[in-house]
Each structure stands twice: as structure tokens, then as C-alpha cells.
Amino acid sequence: MNKQKRIYLAIGIAMLLMFALLITPRNMKPNTNDLSGLSLPSPPSERVIPKVMNDIIYKEEEWTTNFTHDGAIIKNGDWYYVYSTDYMVGAPPTPGIQIRKSKDLIHWEFVGRVFDQVSNEAWEWTGGTTYWAPNVVEMNDKFYLYYSVSSVGKRTSYIGLATSDSLEGPWKDEGAVFKTQEGDEYTVNAIDPDITFDTEGQPWMVYGSYFGGIFITKMDPQTGKLEDPTAEGTLIAQRKNMSYGIEAPEIIYNPDTEYYYLTVSYEWLEDTYNVRTARSKNITGPYLDFNENDMVDSSDDSFDTGNKIVGSYAFGKDSGWIGTGHNGLLEDDGNYYLIHQARAGEELFWSHLHVRKIVWTEDGWPVVSPERYAGEKEQKIEERHIIGDWEQILLPRYDDTMQISRKLTFLSNGKIEDESGKSNWELSGDNTLTLSIYDPGVAPEDYWDYTIKVLPGWDWENWNETLVFTGMNEEGTALWGKKQNKGE
Template sequence: MKNKSQKIIMGLVILFILILGIVYGSKSFAPKKNDYSGVELPAAPQVEPILNVNNDILYKEDEWTTNFTHDAALIKADDWYYAFSTDYMVGATPTPGIQIRKSKDLIQWEFVGRVFDQVPSEAWEWTNGNTFWAPDVFEMNDRYYLYYSVSSVGSRNSYIGLATSDSIEGPWTDEGAVIKSKDGDDFTVNAIDAGITLDEKGQPWMVYGSYFGGIFITQLDKSTGKLKYSNDEGTLIAQRKNMNFGIEGPEIMYNPETGYYYLTVSYEWLEDTYNVRTARSKSITGPYLDYNDKNMIDTTDESFNTGNKIVGSYVFDNDSGWQGTGHNGLLEEDGEYYLTHNARPGEDIYWSHLHVRKIVWTEDGWPVVSPERYAGEKEQAVTEENIIGDWEKILLPRYDDSVQVSQQIELLENGKTNDESGKSHWELTDDNLLRLSIYDPGIAPGDYWNYALKVVPAWDWENWNGTLVFTGMDQEGTVLWGKKRVE
């Protein structure tokens, strides 16, 4: 009896050991979906997330942080990043003056104050507008030049003015009009949304305009900051079919590594379908062509399909998403590029936040941006083991400006994905270039959508953890975003 009991106990021990071996063995050979070894992920941007909607701060400007930021322009000055933005708030008429915020890291922002106390009398008399729109700030001649817009809603009664200061935080001196437009004048342009840039020879230019007549570019006098040629509206570089096809908020940046000027504009309506498009040219005055060689001057029914859409309204899991993702600004520092834009949370689109995103460059010289807000991450090498796992992906189609909702995709360790066909596949090339081929027979060229995607670290603002993301384009210039899920 005793021997029998001993055998039973020994058998149970052996069985238990076998079970442990199977469990741990299977774990050892199972794909490691959370492998971030060798990757420097960004730290949490702050202790707690900023609330997308927070009625407690409506009248507490010192707690606004990114709240109520609209049409922001960025500049680096005195070791701070400054954002100058449109007069905006929720629930009341905004105090006029052009809001100023500053940050040490492009992540945490503090409210500084305003440029003015009220709209200058000349601008008010021309437009009857009592708030400022869409400023831009530029350093030249050891001074700061601030360009501002005042306009009458729904008309071309608009005014771009100039203020100057020896200090980025002021005081500012109003220098009067740069250019004015009015219904019935000899201009085509609507004089709002100035964006200032230098060409490769150091000549300053102003790109500006909106719905009415499109986007123009004109030279500035380097000594005064005003028009080089008086009353010259400049050259038309972007236009859509009619007033039903929104276009505004232009910016231009030059990348010396590619030799191209990049025009960014915003399409559609600022509260929901707003999105950022880009095109490029070897000449600052154009023509500006997108990935498919479509000219940004397009007054046909196809003008919804011009420009590479690089930011649009979106929803990742565990969040209400963001709409009104437009009116961008651009910043370059030591060869690193950033894009800012407005964003309105899905739970209340009347609140507007500042989003800053890292720009990365495709292998053929196009800018794309991170799917997640900037949190201090650096582009770096990754491994195949880092890529394996569950991802969310969001497509940004040029023909559909509605909110795009994420879909799930699993990248398997054998270079395949979890689609039913078994024909979609991926591979990692170079340091961080993911080539993803999605099988779509009869729809995609050659039955595959072939994406070249840069993989970069990011902070997952929806789930509050570090992760990896990807961003890039297919063979038709359509952008795909992705975010790895941490399990």
C-alpha cells in the first residue's frame, strides 16, 4: 500500500513537472509581442494627462497650457519655444491680443500673456474685426517681426499687419498694414494667414491667403518686413475649385538635404474635417506638385484629391479621438523638423488644443508625421523583434476627410500578418524602415498596397505608456499611421 502511494505521488510530481515544462516551454517559443529591448522610449510627458475638456479652467489663463490654442506659429528664442496663436476660447468672446505660450521642451506649455490689448484702429476701421487671427513670428535684423490678421468673417475685408519688438515677449510696436484686401478691389487674394520664410538665398517671402482666390506668395523687403513691391499680391501657388472647397493656413519650409520647398495648407472646415496637405517644388514660387504630380492649383472637380494628406481627423482605441486637425505651423531646429496644428477632442469639438508632432522623412524625400504627439522621442534603429505584435493602423485617404477609425493588425514573427488570405507580409530594412504589403486583390495596383513606413518611438497618449509607431506612404502617396499595442 505504501509503495502504491509513493508511486502515485511520484507520478503526480512528474506530471506537474511536465505541465510546467510545457507552459514555460511554450512561453519561451511564443512570439514576444512586448519586446522593446534596445529602444529608448520617451518618458511620460507629465504626471497626469491634460484633460481634453476641463470647464474648471475656462477663466484661469495660467492653467490653460495647450487649451484654447488655435492657428499657432512656433519660434525658438532665448532657449524657449514660443507659440503665438489666434484669439480663442470656449463659452465667451475671447480677449483680443494674440495669445503667447512658451515651453522648454515642446511638450509642457505655460501661458505668457498677449501681444496687444486690442485690435489697432487702422485694422478695425478697415475690417470691423475685433479679434486677431493666425499670427506668424519671424526673426530678422536682430528683431522679431510679428505678422497678424484681422478680418470680417465671410468676406475679403481683411488686413495683414506687422508688429516689431526687440524682445520675444514684447513690448510690441505696431507698424501698420503689410497688405489689405476688400470685396470689389483689384486683388484676388484674401489678406489673412501670413506665413514667413526665407529662400535658400536669404530672401524673405510671405505666403498667405484663404478660400477666396487661393494661396499666394510675395516677396518682402528685408529691411522693413513689408512688401518688397507695393501692392503686389504675388504669385498664385495653390487654389481649389470654389468656396465649397476650403483651403487656408499656408506655410513653407525648405529642406537643404532634399533641395525642395514644401508647401503645407489646410483643407476643409476648421471644426471637424480640417486636414493638412503638402506638396513640393524646387522653386519657392512653384509650381507645387504632390506625390502624384498633381499641381496644387486645381480648380476641377478633382481638387479634393490634391496634396499629400499628412494629418487628418482620427480615433485610436480608448479615446474619443481628434477632429479639426488643421492650420499647421512648422519648426526646424538643428535638422529636426516639427509640425503643429489645432486639434478638437471628440467629446466636445469646441475645445481646441495645440498638438506638436515630429516630422520624419520618407526615403524619397517627403515629410510625414508621427501618429502621436511629440514627447521628446528620437528616431533610432529598431529590430524585427521590436516589430512583432499587435498594432492599430489608420489610413488617411485624400478623398475622405471624415474621422478615420483605427483597425487592428498583427505583425507575426514569420514576416506575415494575421489577414485571412495569408498573403500580406512585412519586412524590416535599414535601421527603422518597415515595408508592409497589404493584399487587396483587384483594388490595389498589382493586388498589393506597398507601404514604406518609418518606425519611431512615441508616447501613447491614449493608453499612457511608451510604444512604437509607424508613419509613411503607399505607392500612391496615401499615408498610413500605426501604433503598437502594449499588452
């Protein structure tokens, strides 16, 4: 080979090496949008569902999730039913508890109402003209519907009962279950009833609000009314005074953990509403949160009681949701769900029904998906699915304002991208993710340690399938996440 050919060959090899160096990082970079091999939810509808639709205000057949407030959920056969408070935007609501139904917890149709006006007995006691906060259970081969009528801002309230052979009615009013009024001997406010059953099948009513807190009292399973009509029951949750909001109790039992779980809503329903939870081995309490704080807390620190599992939030540039509270709970063949109302970030009076899947931490605490339910199921997640950019939302117990998402990036080497280079992630089991976030001088031993569950979800803000995560750190503070799945 002559000298000129050797020069050309050397130049060619050098150019190939330079080209390889230029393309290698790109070729070796992990696919950050890899969701292959996962069973992902389908779109909930053909197009994005607006939060505000002024053209449907007087079209009840098109309400779907719109105008749902204080919802309670029950399943019968193939159908899920939600019963909710009289509520609408732009005009006075038609009296009567609203009924919706669905076969998949995703697509809802408006059925109608229970009654068309408040009973004379409830009106004469309270002066109220609308129904609030219903609850429905099945006993004695029929359905028992509990409702509230109240004087706004007073303890003059009425919990009533109606019965029916069908969840769609007709309903027969059975009169009062419990009544309270200003100046009586009771502490509780007769509002927001939830009927729950202990492990022996005994029914209990948990109820109450701002005034005096949350109580639980035993029911007569034959009549559906109180075993002792004069007994307000046992106090199980309380805050300092009327400036510290607490209401909307629900209790559900998980046989796998052998705990009863109490949920309540804190703060004001139009904006800072949020859902807290605690648990007990006994249905009458005491109910303790992750940090073993008793839910009966009349101190200035009661803002810090209860694990906050749902709060006002916004992902990315979306207007988000506020007033995320007054939840209902459902167990369905070993799967658990939480429903709640949520108000549109751009129009606080426009309320929707949200349904979220509950997943359980390894130490037996319920946490909920950061995205509304779209049919997703927990399944095995691979490390390749985790790598990429995510949006994270922290739900601090001490701040109930809207929480805005921040970027979180998982690198392929098990590192979390930040200035310190000391934060890490690790996937274990089928779908458990542990995060160690370096925060020197603030976090316990300088690290926030989160144990979270990863599962598929539907990105309602960007309208595509994605992954989400939910869990808590060593202080019981919840963290939500959503992968930025932009497709290929």
C-alpha cells in the same frame, strides 16, 4: 528492471512529453511587448491630461495647450514660442494674440498677449475686433510679427505688422502690409500670412484662403513689408470654389532634399480640417504632390491633391481629435516639427495645441508621428520590437471624416495576420518598415506597398511608452500605427 517499473517509467516519460508539448508554444511565443534596449520618452505629466477642463476657463495661468488656434512657432535661445489667434471656450476671447512658451515642446506656459485691442486702422478697414493667424520671424536683429484682421466670410481683410526687440514684447504696431476688400482688383484674401526665406535669404510672404487660393509675394527685407505694395504675387495653390476649403499656408525648406515644402489646410476648421503638403524646387512653385498633381487645381478632383499628413483620428475607444489643421512648421538643429490645432472629440469647441515630430521618407517626403511629441528620437529598431498587436489608421485623401483605428498584427515569421496569409512585413536599415498588404483587385498588382518609419512614442490614449510608425504607400496615402504595449 521488472515489468511494473518499466510501465511506471513509460507513463512518466509520456507525462513529461505531454507537459512539454503543453508548455512549449507558450515558452517559444515571442514577447510581443518587448521594447528593451530602446530610449523611450518619459511621461509628459504625472497623470493623464484631460481634453476638457471647464474649471480653467478663467485661469489663464493654467491654460498650457488649451485654446490654441492657428498657432505659429519660433525658437529663440532655449525657448520655443507659439503665437495664436484670440480663442477660448465659454466666453468672448480677450483681444490680443496669445503667447505661449516652452523649453522642450512638451510643457507649455501661458505668457500673455500681443496688444489688447485691434488697431484703429485694421478696425476701420475690416470691422473686425480680434486678431487671427499670426506669424513671427526674426530679421534685422528684431522680431517681426504678422497678423490678420478680417470680416468673417468676406474678402475684406487686413494683414498687419508689429515689431519688437523681445518675443514677449512690448510690440510696436507698424501698420498694414497688405489689404483686400470686396470688389477690388485682387483675387487673394489678405489673411493667414507666413513669412519664409529662400536659399538666398530673401523673405517671402505666402498667404490667402478660400477666396482665390494661396499666393506668394516678395518682401522688402529692410522694412518687413512688401517689395511692391500693390503686388498680390504668384498663385501657388487653389481649389474649385468656396465649397472647397483651403487656407493656412506655410513653407519650409529642407537643405537635405533641396525642396521647398508647402503645407495648407483643407476643409472646415471645426471637424474635417486636415493638413496637405506638396513640394517644389522653386519657392514660387509649381508645388506638386506625391502623384505630381499641381496644387493649383480648380477642378472637382481637388480633394485628391496634396499628400494628407494629418487628419481627424481616434485610436481605440478614445474620443479622438477633429479639426486637426492650421499648422506651423519648425526646423530646429536638423530636427523638424509640425504644430497644429486639434479639437476634442467629445467637445469640438475645446481646442488644443498639438506638436508632432516630422520624419522623412527615403524619397524625401515629410510624414508625421501619429502621437504628440514627448521627446522621442529616431533610433535603431529590432525585429523583436515590431512583433505584436498594433493599431493602424489610414488617412485617405478622399475622406476627411474622423478615421478610426483598426487592429494590425505582425507575426514573428514576417507575416501580417489576415485571412489571405499573403501579407508581409520586413524591417530594413535602422527603422524602415515595408508592408505588403494583399488586396486583390483593388491594390496595384494586388498589393498595397507601404514604406514607413518606426520610432518610439508616447501613447497619449493609454498613457504609456510605445512604438509608432508613419509613412505612405505607392499612391501617397499615409498610414499611421501605434503598438499596443500593455507591459508584462
